[in-house]
Amino acid sequence: xxxxxxxxxxxxxxxxxxxxxxxxxxxxxxxxxxxxxxxxxxxxxxxxxxxxxxxxxxxxxxxxxxxxxxxxxxxxxxxxxxxxxxxxxxxxxxxxxxxxxxxxxxxxxxxxxxxxxxxxxxxxxxxxxxxxxxxxxxxxxxxxxxxxxxxxxxxxxxxxxxxxxxxxxxxxxxxxxxxxxxxxxxxxxxxxxxxxxxxxxxxxxxxxxxxxxxxxxxxxx
Amino acid sequence: xxxxxxxxxxxxxxxxxxxxxxxxxxxxxxxxxxxxxxxxxxxxxxxxxxxxxxxxxxxxxxxxxxxxxxxxxxxxxxxxxxxxxxxxxxxxxxxxxxxxxxxxxxxxxxxxxxxxxxxxxxxxxxxxxxxxxxxxxxxxxxxxxxxxxxxxxxxxxxxxxxxxxxxxxxxxxxxxxxxxxxxxxxxxxxxxxxxxxxxxxxxxxxxxxxxxxxxxxxxxxxxxxxxxxxxxxxxx
Numbered sequence: 071x072x073x074x075x076x077x078x079x080x081x082x083x084x085x086x087x088x089x090x091x092x093x094x095x096x097x098x099x100x101x102x103x104x105x106x107x108x109x110x111x112x113x114x115x116x117x118x119x120x121x122x123x124x125x126x127x128x129x130x131x132x133x134x135x136x137x138x139x140x141x142x143x144x145x146x147x148x149x150x151x152x153x154x155x156x157x158x159x160x161x162x163x164x165x166x167x168x169x170x171x172x173x174x175x176x177x178x179x180x181x182x183x184x185x186x187x188x189x190x191x192x193x194x195x196x197x198x199x200x201x202x203x204x205x206x207x208x209x210x211x212x213x214x215x216x217x218x219x220x221x222x223x224x225x226x227x228x229x230x231x232x233x234x235x236x237x238x239x240x241x242x243x244x245x246x247x248x249x250x251x252x253x254x255x256x257x258x259x260x261x262x263x264x265x266x267x268x269x270x271x272x273x274x275x276x277x278x279x280x281x282x283x284x285x286x287x288x289x290x291x
Numbered sequence: 292x293x294x295x296x297x298x299x300x301x302x303x304x305x306x307x308x309x310x311x312x313x314x315x316x317x318x319x320x321x322x323x324x325x326x327x328x329x330x331x332x333x334x335x336x337x338x339x340x341x342x343x344x345x346x347x348x349x350x351x352x353x354x355x356x357x358x359x360x361x362x363x364x365x366x367x368x369x370x371x372x373x374x375x376x377x378x379x380x381x382x383x384x385x386x387x388x389x390x391x392x393x394x395x396x397x398x399x400x401x402x403x404x405x406x407x408x409x410x411x412x413x414x415x416x417x418x419x420x421x422x423x424x425x426x427x428x429x430x431x432x433x434x435x436x437x438x439x440x441x442x443x444x445x446x447x448x449x450x451x452x453x454x455x456x457x458x459x460x461x462x463x464x465x466x467x468x469x470x471x472x473x474x475x476x477x478x479x480x481x482x483x484x485x486x487x488x489x490x491x492x493x494x495x496x497x498x499x500x501x502x503x504x505x506x507x508x509x510x511x512x513x514x515x516x517x518x519x520x521x522x523x524x525x526x527x
Contacts, residue, residue: 072406080391080399087390148384155350156403157376290352 073158074166081170091136092174096182099132103186114191121190122200122251129179129204130240133211137236138229140171140219141286154290160283168216168279176208192255199254199264203247206267213271213278214239220285242270301328302363304455304486309358311344318344319508320357324501326488328454329481331497334490336505342490343383345505346457349488350380376404379453381461385440389433393424393443396432397450404451411451418449422472437464445473448480456480458489470495 085091106124110116144150153163183204184197192200218236222228250263305325311318318341326332334342347353349360351371360367367374387396394415401411401418419425422442427435435443441464448456456477462470474496477487487497 073403076399076402076406083395084388084390146384147388148382148386149388151352151380151382151384152386152400153403154352155375155378155380157372158403159372291354 073156074162077153077163077166078170078173081167082173085170085174091139092178095132095135095175096178098135099128099179099182100186102128102131103189106190118191118193121187121192122196122248122255124190125183125186125192125200126203126207126244126247126251129183129208130211130237130244132179133175133208134215134233134236136171136175137212137215137219138222138232140167140216141223141289142219142228145223145289150286151290154286160286161279164216164220164282164286165279168212168282171216172209172212176204176212179208180204192251195257196251196255199251199260202260202264203250203267206264206271207243207247210243210267210271210274211240213274216282217278217285220282220289223286223289243267246270301484302454302486303327304360304362306349306355306360307358309345309348309360310356311341311348311353312356313344317356319505322358322503322505322508324503326486326501328484328486331477331481331487331489331500333495333497333500333502334488334505335502340505341508342505343459346380346382346459346488346490350378350457351375352380377454378457379404379448379451379455380457380459381444381448382459383463385444387432387435387440387443390431392429392431393435393439394419394428396443397446400447401450404453414452415446415450418446421449421476422446422469438466438469441465442469445476449476454485456485456487456489458487460490460492462491462493462495 103124106120107117110120141150144153154160156163180201183200187197187200215232215236218232218239221235222231225231246263246266250260250267253263254260303325305323307323309322310320318339322345324332334345336342344353348355351367351374362374362377386400387393391399397415397418398412401415405411405414416425419428422445424439424442424446427439432440432443441461445461461473465473470493477497481487487500489495489497
């Protein structure tokens with residue numbers, strides 16, 4: 071467990087010193103969402119209707135921006151070899167890196183989302199559910215994305231390949247995230263959607279670190 | 292789990308009938324070796340003869356195509372974490388984060404290897420001192436020269452205790468004084484019951500070290516294939 075937090079602390083420190091990644095992700099999120107009123111016009115009804123979808127799709131794309139760097143820099147400077155040779159299960163080390171990724175991308179997105187929801191005239195009933203859906207959805211994005219990041223390691227143009235691999239896997243998170251918000255706005259219960267999101271998160275939490283660890287071992291062979 | 296340095300009696304690290312295949316080509320085959328506590332093994336051979344590959348196999352980064360590694364008679368593959376705990380691997384890359392200071396870089400690896408934080412903290416200071424890095428400890432990694440980076444990476448060996456050191460060309464970019472310091476550190480490690488396996492093209496003084504000529508286990512190779520081409524090819 072000590073080793074887990076040691077890796078989290080180190081990745082957070084790296085993110086803090088380099089700074090750019092988190093800022094870039096949130097800026098991309100804000101800018102893209104702000105483009106929509108320009109693109110589809112300022113009518114309140116239309117914006118309100120698309121707000122949940124726009125926020126979730128953009129958050130999903132934004133969280134992918136920094137994903138290819140999750141293992142790439144460690145791979146290039148040799149740190150990854152040493153992380154693999156740590157006397158702890160590799161899954162634990164990988165899970166720590168995924169947690170650090172979520173803390174530096176998913177969490178800032180979650181904080182920014184309600185502000186942007188105001189901009190898109192989302193109904194007030196949607197706000198708590200938006201936060202809940204983001205809280206359950208963004209960790210899943212970091213977990214599933216980590217598998218992709220490990221798989222494309224060492225590939226040329228890994229970033230593009232990563233999007234192609236990972237975007238289809240993000241679809242369930244998108245469907246149930248938007249479904250939950252829409253249900254709440256229309257006065258129905260968002261609970262079933264959120265439970266499914268939680269279920270996806272639970273499954274990803276168990277499987278993603280080990281799948282990712284296997285892919286990393288392959289990449290280093 | 293915690294590797295005790297001396298007073299644990301003698302250990303033996305051995306490999307039997309090891310073979311390595313890279314990219315459909317046999318790098319070496321039928322390789323045997325055995326090393327006891329305090330021993331040293333120098334891997335010799337031209338570029339492409341599989342020195343780096345062998346060290347990666349010994350570290351557990353690469354699965355041998357054939358053969359097995361054993362520690363005191365027990366198969367290494369049965370408990371890879373115990374093997375990782377008693378092993379330090381030093382590869383071609385220095386694993387130095389440019390935005391972390393020398394001490395932070397070193398402390399991270401030491402804590403990861405040995406979670407007893409306080410003990411690791413003292414060991415880090417000693418390791419920095421030993422490789423003449425004490426005055427650089429607060430300098431960020433990006434300001435270091437190639438030789439200073441290598442010394443920081445070497446200091447990792449002392450920052451957390453391990454019985455088995457696998458060093459892939461440890462003298463690269465080192466000046467003469469640093470090579471002398473490394474030789475002294477290696478001698479001390481062996482006197483304390485540690486083992487060293489290293490590959491080198493440079494002169495390094497390792498009294499009583501056994502030599503393993505890898506070209507004897509190699510099928511004929513095309514000239515000009517570098518032994519680290521797999522790493523570089525993947526990264527390019």
